[in-house]
Amino acid sequence: MTAEAAPAAGVVRRGLILSALALIGLAGVFVLALGLTPVEARQGLAQKIFYLHVPAAWSALLAFSLVGIASALYLWLKDARLDRFAAASAEVGVVFSAVMLTTGPIWAKPIWGTWWTWDARLTLTLFVFFLFIGYLALRAAVHDPAERARFSAVVGILGMLLVPFVHLSVYLFRTLHPQPIVLKPSAPSLPPEMLTTLLVSTLVFTVLYLGFVTTRYGLALADEAREQARDSS
Numbered sequence: 001m002t003a004e005a006a007p008a009a010g011v012v013r014r015g016l017i018l019s020a021l022a023l024i025g026l027a028g029v030f031v032l033a034l035g036l037t038p039v040e041a042r043q044g045l046a047q048k049i050f051y052l053h054v055p056a057a058w059s060a061l062l063a064f065s066l067v068g069i070a071s072a073l074y075l076w077l078k079d080a081r082l083d084r085f086a087a088a089s090a091e092v093g094v095v096f097s098a099v100m101l102t103t104g105p106i107w108a109k110p111i112w113g114t115w116w117t118w119d120a121r122l123t124l125t126l127f128v129f130f131l132f133i134g135y136l137a138l139r140a141a142v143h144d145p146a147e148r149a150r151f152s153a154v155v156g157i158l159g160m161l162l163v164p165f166v167h168l169s170v171y172l173f174r175t176l177h178p179q180p181i182v183l184k185p186s187a188p189s190l191p192p193e194m195l196t197t198l199l200v201s202t203l204v205f206t207v208l209y210l211g212f213v214t215t216r217y218g219l220a221l222a223d224e225a226r227e228q229a230r231d232s233s
Contacts, residue, residue, distance in 0.1 A: 007221065008218050008219070008221035008222035008225055009218070009222070010218075011214060011215075011217060011218030011221060012214075012215055012218035012219060012222065013218075014214055014218075015211050015212070015213070015214030015215030015216070015217070015218055016211070016215055017211075018207060018208075018210055018211030018214060019208060019211030019212060019215060020211075021207065021211070022204055022205075022207040022208035022210075022211050023208070025200075025203075025204035025207065025208075026201075026204050026205075026208065028200075028204075029051060029197070029200060029201045029204050032051075032197050032200060032201075033048050033051040033052075033197050033201070034048060036193075036197075037051070037193055037194055037197045038191065038193055038194065040194075043110075043111055044110075046107060046110045046111060047107075049103050049106060049107040050107065050198070051197055051198055051201045052099070052103050052201070053099075053100060053103040053104055053107055054198060054201075054202070055198070055201045055202045055204070055205035055206075056096050056097075056099040056100040056103065056205060057096075057100045057125075058202055058205065058206075059092075059093075059096040059205045059206065059208070059209045060093050060094075060096035060097040060099075060100050061093075061163050061166060061167075062093075062206070062209060063089045063090070063092050063093025063096060063209060063213075064089075064090070064093045064128065064132060064159050064160060064163055065160050065163050066085075066086075066089045067086045067089045067090045067093065067132070067135075067156040067159060067160060068156050068157045068158075068159060068160020068161065068163075069160065070082045070083075070085050070086040070089065070156070071083075071086050071152070071153035071154070071156035071157050071160070072153070072157055072160075074086065074149060074153050075150070075153050075154075075157075080145075080149070083148075083149035083152075083153070084217055084220050084221065084224075085213070085217055086152070086153065086156050087136075087139060087152070087216075087220065088213045088216035088217045088220060089213050090132050090135050090136060090156065091136065091216055092209055092212040092213050092216060093132060094129065094132050094133060094136065095212070096205075096209070097125075097128070097129040097132070098129075100125070101125065101126065101129060104122070108176075112176055117176050119173070119174075119175040119176050119177060120169040120170070120172065120173035120174075120175050120177075121166060121169040121170055121175055121177040122175075122177065124162065124165060124166050124169050125166055127162070128159060128162050128163070128166060131155070131158070131159050131162070132159055134155065135152055135155045135156060135159065138151055138152050138155060139152050
């Protein structure tokens with residue numbers, strides 16, 4: 001292993017450890033949600049997907065928000081580490097968005113009677129998902145590192161600006177999607193057992209996000225080290 005690749009290997013190792021711990025925690029969340037948390041009176045067992053869907057949505061929106069923050073800082077500081085982190089966070093955010101957009105319809109079908117409806121929150125969430133798919137496509141299409149970082153930073157900032165509207169859309173528009181029951185001005189509208197399970201799951205998903213981003217950042221660092229070694233040889 002070259003001297004340049006050694007730090008990258010350490011970052012990847014830390015990311016894999018975090019990811020493994022989070023996956024073990026996720027197994028615990030499944031046991032907690034399915035076996036120990038009460039069944040919701042009106043929705044029945046279908047409501048259990050709530051403990052997967054909501055933390056996935058939280059992680060996706062967290063990831064996209066951090067993409068925008070890192071992108072804005074990159075345009076100011078021109079630090080390649082910020083661009084590298086933004087790219088890693090965008091990839092992980094797209095993965096969590098896919099989980100959110102998959103589990104949502106599975107939950108909606110028995111409750112709403114339809115897999116999908118083009119209401120404000122669902123449509124805006126899908127738009128943000130495709131925007132970051134475009135972000136990743138842009139990064140793949142532009143080969144000059146400086147141009148790639150600059151162009152993608154603009155898209156990342158635009159994506160971040162949409163994140164608050166995803167949360168506020170249920171207040172601004174009429175929608176089938178329920179209003180927030182935790183992130184709201186008043187106290188959470190959940191029984192303590194359900195709230196505990198949700199908070200544990202959210203913590204596990206946050207650690208999983210950190211693990212995935214750290215791993216992806218380390219892999220990008222290793223790719224850059226290999227390219228530098230090849231160019232200098």
